[in-house]
Amino acid sequence: MxxxxxxxxxxxxxxxxxxxxxxxxxxxxxxxxxxxxxxxxxxxxxxxxxxxxxxxxxxxxxxxxxxxxxxxxxxxxxxxxxxxxxxxxxxxxxxxxxxxxxxxxxxxxxxxxxxxxxxxxxxxxxxxxxxxxxxxxxxxxxxxxxxxxxxxxxxxxxxxxxxxxxxxxxxxxxxxxxxxxxxxxxxxxxxxxxxxxxxxxxxxxxxxxxxxxxxxxxxxxxxxxxxxxxxxxxxxxxxxxxxxxxxxxxxxxxxxxxxxxxxxxxxxxxxxxxxxxxxxxxxxxxxxxxxxxxxxxxxxxxxxxxxxxxxxxxxxxxxxxxxxxxxxxxxxxxxxxxxxxxxxxxxxxxxxxxxxxxxxxxxxxxxxxxxxxxxxxxxREPARRLATPYVIDEDAEVAPTIRSRARGVFGRIVEGRTDAQLERWFGPGQQRVLFALMARQFDPAKAFGFKGEIEFRLGRGSVWTIQVRGDKARAVQGSARNAAVILELPAADVLRLIAGVANPAALLMSGKLKITGDPAFASRVPEMFGAPSPY
Structure with a gap:
C-alpha cells in the first residue's frame, strides 16, 4: 500500500x-x-x-x-x-x-x-x-x-x-x-x-x-x-x-x-x-x-x-x-x-x-x-519514424491555400538548380512580372506610414525600384533617386527567397545579401509586400 x-x-x-x-x-x-x-x-x-x-x-x-x-x-x-x-x-x-x-x-x-x-x-x-x-x-x-x-x-x-x-x-x-x-x-x-x-x-x-x-x-x-x-x-x-x-x-x-x-x-x-x-x-x-x-x-x-x-x-x-x-x-x-x-x-x-x-x-x-x-x-502501435527528414514550412502548415501550394511547387522547381540555370530563366520579363506583383501586394498597414523608395540590385546591371506613395506602390526599372534602403543580392537568390528554400539571415551572414540603409527597416520589407511576418 x-x-x-x-x-x-x-x-x-x-x-x-x-x-x-x-x-x-x-x-x-x-x-x-x-x-x-x-x-x-x-x-x-x-x-x-x-x-x-x-x-x-x-x-x-x-x-x-x-x-x-x-x-x-x-x-x-x-x-x-x-x-x-x-x-x-x-x-x-x-x-x-x-x-x-x-x-x-x-x-x-x-x-x-x-x-x-x-x-x-x-x-x-x-x-x-x-x-x-x-x-x-x-x-x-x-x-x-x-x-x-x-x-x-x-x-x-x-x-x-x-x-x-x-x-x-x-x-x-x-x-x-x-x-x-x-x-x-x-x-x-x-x-x-x-x-x-x-x-x-x-x-x-x-x-x-x-x-x-x-x-x-x-x-x-x-x-x-x-x-x-x-x-x-x-x-x-x-x-x-x-x-x-x-x-x-x-x-x-x-x-x-x-x-x-x-x-x-x-x-x-x-x-x-x-x-x-x-x-x-x-x-x-x-x-x-x-x-x-x-x-x-x-x-x-x-x-x-x-x-x-x-x-x-x-x-x-x-x-x-x-x-x-x-x-x-x-x-x-x-x-x-x-x-x-x-x-x-x-x-x-x-x-x-x-x-x-x-x-x-x-x-x-x-x-x-x-x-x-x-x-x-x-x-500497442510502436513509435513512428519519418521516412525522410521534415522541413518546417509555415505556409503549408498554417494556411494550406492555393498560394501556399503553388509556392511549394515553385520551391521544388527552384531547389537544386544552379545559379546559372536560375539566372537564365529569371530574365528582364520575369523580373518585371515579379516586381509588379510585389507592388500590387503592398500592405499599407505593414508599412507604418513609410513613404519613399526601395531599391533592389540583382547583379549584372539589373536594378529595380519600388516607389511607395500613400497606400499605393508601383515598380519601375532603374535606380531610385533617394532610396530609403538598398537591397543587393544575386537574382538566383531572389528566386530562392520567394520559393522559401533560402534563409535571408544566412544570405546576409554569407555576404550574398548586402543592405545599405536601415537594417531594421529592411527586415520589414518582405512583410510589406505580402510575405508572412517572421514574428
Missing amino acids: RFGIFYEHQLPRPWGAGAELRLYQDALDQVELADRLGFDYVWEVEHHFLEEYSHSAAPEVFLAAASQRTVNMRLGHGIVQLPPQVNHPARVAERIATLDLVSGGRVDFGTGEASSAAELGGFGVRRDRKRDMWQDSIDAVTRMFVEEPFAGWQSPYIRMPPRNVIPKPVQKPHPPLWVACSRRETIHLAARNGIGALSFAFVHPEDAGKWVDDYYRLIASEECVPAGFAVNANLAVVLPMMCHEDPEVARERGSLGAGFFAYALGHYYGPSKHAPGTGSIWDDFAAKSPKLGVRGDDPLAGALGSPEQLVELVRRYEAVGVDQMIFVLQAGPNRHEHICESLELFGKKVLPIFAEGRDQREQAKAERLAPAVEAALAR
Whole structure:
C-alpha cells in the first residue's frame, strides 16, 4: 500500500483578504511536512471556474513549487484535462517533461476529460466528444514523449505537423500514466488502456475489491492495449481523512470538510445551477445540510478517526488489492493546524505498519504481471519514424491555400538548380512580372506610414525600384533617386527567397545579401509586400 495526499484547494465563501494566498502557502507547508513523514505522493487536480470547490487551475505551477520543497514524494497530476480546447497536447507534453526534470524524475501523469458543465461549456468542449478527445490526446502526448521528432497528427480534434517536442522527461519512456475514474466502466477503461485508475468514487473496501478484480482481469487480458509505451498497473482510492487519538475529535474536525466536499462536488457535477461570482455554495450547504457533515456509515467518514481505526480501514483496502490510498485533508473549512496534526499522527502511527515488506510485495506483483505487460505492449502501435527528414514550412502548415501550394511547387522547381540555370530563366520579363506583383501586394498597414523608395540590385546591371506613395506602390526599372534602403543580392537568390528554400539571415551572414540603409527597416520589407511576418 502506498499513501498520498490530494488537493482541490477548496475555499468556501466568504473570502477574506489574502485567503487564496494563505490557502496555497498552507498547502505547500503541508506537502513539505508529508514528505518528511514518509507519504509517497501528493496529487493535485486541475479544475477551472469551480469557485469554492476547487481553486486549482494551474497544478503544474503548484507541483513545481512542491518539487522544490520535497525530496522523495512523487508529484501526481491528478488530473490534467486533455481536451485540446483546454490543453493542447504539445503544451501538456512540454509541461509534464519540464516538471519531471525539475523534480528529478518524480512525476506521475494523471489524465482526464472534465465533466462539469462549467468547464466543458467554458472551453467549448462537447460532452459527447470528450471521451474521444481524451483517447486521441493521450495517444498524441505519449508519442510526443518518445518520438524524435514527433511525426505529426491529423485527427478530428488535433492537427499538428511534425515537430521535436522538447524537453523530454527524465523517466523513460515517460512518467506513469493514470486516468480519473468515477464509475466501474471507467475502471475498465483504465485497464483496457494499461494505465493506473484514480478512483474518486469514495467506495467501501468491499466494493473497491470488485473494481480491483475487474481491473486486474482486464490488465491481463487481450483487451489491454496500452495508451502509452509503458503499463502502469495500479488502482488508487480517494477518501477524506482526519486523524486524532480521540475518534470523536477526528470526526468533529473532519466531518464538516468531508460534507462540504461531497456537497460542492454534487453542486458542480449534478443538476444544480451556478451563478459565477455571486452564488455561495457554502451558504447553500449550511442551509440544506442539517448535520453539516457525514454519517458514520458513509464511505466519506471512513477515514475520520483514531490511528487504530485508520490502520484497520487501510488493512481492509489492502486486503482487497487496492494499491494506493489517497487522502483529502484540505477540504471545506478544515483548519491548517488540524491537517498538520493529522499528518503527524498518521505518519507516526499508521505509515510504519504498512512499510515493512512493501518493496518485496511490489516486486512480486511486477514479476507476476510481467508476461501480461509484455503481451500488452506488443499490441500497442510502436513509435513512428519519418521516412525522410521534415522541413518546417509555415505556409503549408498554417494556411494550406492555393498560394501556399503553388509556392511549394515553385520551391521544388527552384531547389537544386544552379545559379546559372536560375539566372537564365529569371530574365528582364520575369523580373518585371515579379516586381509588379510585389507592388500590387503592398500592405499599407505593414508599412507604418513609410513613404519613399526601395531599391533592389540583382547583379549584372539589373536594378529595380519600388516607389511607395500613400497606400499605393508601383515598380519601375532603374535606380531610385533617394532610396530609403538598398537591397543587393544575386537574382538566383531572389528566386530562392520567394520559393522559401533560402534563409535571408544566412544570405546576409554569407555576404550574398548586402543592405545599405536601415537594417531594421529592411527586415520589414518582405512583410510589406505580402510575405508572412517572421514574428
